[in-house]
Amino acid sequence: MLHVIHMNGKHPIDDLFARGLSDAEATPPAAVWEGIVRKRGSGHRFALLLRRYWGLGLLLLLLGGSATYALHLNGKGGNAVATTDAPQPSTAARTTNAGVPAAQEVAEAARPLPVEQPVGPISSTASGKGTAPVATPAAAIGRPASAAPGRSGSTPSTSASGPSPRPRTNASASLSATESDRTPERTPTKPSAVPADGASLTASTAPALRPEAGPIATRYAAEPSLLDPSVDYFATPVQGRVVGLERPSLLGSPERASGTAHYAPPKGTWWFGVFGGAYTEERSWTGGDADLREALERTEVPHYPLGVGIALGHAWPSGFHLGTGVELIRSRYDFRHDDRFVTENTEVHNFVVALDANVLVNISDTVVTTSETLVQQKAMNRYSTLRIPVEVGWQHTWRRWHYGIRGGAAVEHITQQGGYTLQRVPSGSSDATDIRSVDALDGPRRTILLSGLVGLDLGYSLSENLVLGVTPTYAKGLTRLSSTPDPFTVPERIGIRVGLTYSIPHP
């Protein structure tokens, strides 16, 4: 029999099919191969490549973007934060060396100096040829202390007649260009002569240019014929080094050309973040029928919602920040309610007292018996809250730490998704009802309300742009934004939010 003929320990059926089918071969129809070829066409290949190499693509995109951005910054020469004085009109520069062609002046100015020759301060006292005052590269050196303290702090002042009291501006420095200026006083501050902004480049400013000034400047110095003699050129700094010469018209904003001193204050940063929160919540009921409200209050117990959200906003250098976002909070808690069932039983008792055929007394007694039964209803109530907050705050930064306060308001859309609620029944009591069966009772199920929040911020900078923050918060519902007679729930939430915030680097 089949059960005993196989001795290899396998079930005979298994053995039979294994022997017959394990090496079975079959030729699929041609349509199968066509389908495979079609599906592995170019579109599929592209999707496959995208799926496989999306990380690499993203990395390349980021690198490319960063490189472009860096090049863009280099092109700007860091002007965004530099305190600059506009160059004096070019006519003034021309008058420096009267009778000398402008092109020659520029060529002379751009002539490389020996490497070991330090750049000295440029005297603001007119000497020698008594020419008209002109703006100097040194006048343009001044940078905000916050931007480049090493440079600005060591810059010798040449603001002999500068009208601006601000230390970051060296407006209207006058300088007479003389041959003596080419052998300046020695000073240990190497970068002091590096023009931070557009400054008229004349023979008088020749000491400002150094051999390491950059390939373009060196090239122009070597071949002055390349320069247009009718144009005054300005040295353009890139990260503290002079690398080229520009025409004034290329220098950018009209204010700079107009000669008005201006200062670009540091701007705020945009940020975005993700956060999660754990809370302890108690809810109270407001409005509507008083009995129902009290019954609903009795069903409430403290519970512990969890939330996740995203936020974005703006932070100013003063420490203030404003943000908004969206947060989804979900919670569940045990619902318990004793439904009261009242049974009323009415009995009529007749008492008749008779003597012979005469009825002496006929009494009807009605007895009403009321019995009350309590049936406990149990359910797991689930609800979600969608919060759209607007929060303002202030933060102070100490080293890598941030601390501050915040406050704000939020629109909260509370939806009970499952469980029981209470409903008034005709007998006057409040009975537990499955929430899905009471769509008409919008109050218990959905509420839109305005809530307020206060909190403390504590953060730690993980990197230049990434901050890990912890925010203990207290939030409370303030008022309902829709008006219906139903009672509605008002949450009171104490909890802690933990989030990561990324500050978008400012150009």
Place this chain on the structure above:
Amino acid sequence: MYAVCLRYARHQLEAQDLMQEGMIRVFDKLGSFRMDGSLEGWIRRIMVHTCINHYRKKAFQNERFGLEQVPDEPVEPLALERLGQEELLTLVSALPDGYRMVFNLFAIEGYDHAEIAEMIGCGESTSRSQLAKARRMLQQRLGEHVARDTHERKTSHR
């Protein structure tokens, strides 16, 4: 590989779909094949997993076919020797999805119940019971097949 698909599929069209899906996965993952093993075994494993995934998507369920009443009777061995690959495939394909899956994996691929349970996302006991039911169903059908075959032989002799 098409024969593997035929074993796991209910019918030819489904087998063709599985074959196509499996081969595309093979081509996609060809780069990850380490040349230290059997290519055929590797492809076969991919095909089997494609079939399993296909049935997992269809919410593999414990199927009941009232097999508790089917008697566990032995079948004439000589008649079975005459069964060809096609007949065996037809018998396997006629099994309900769950039975077929477990039977294929256990009897032909050689996986044990723990592995099968993990692969198809069911309990080990479910895998055992599905296998037992698959065997009984096959045994019953084999019996029918042999009886029909014997009857046809007798008829042809006359």
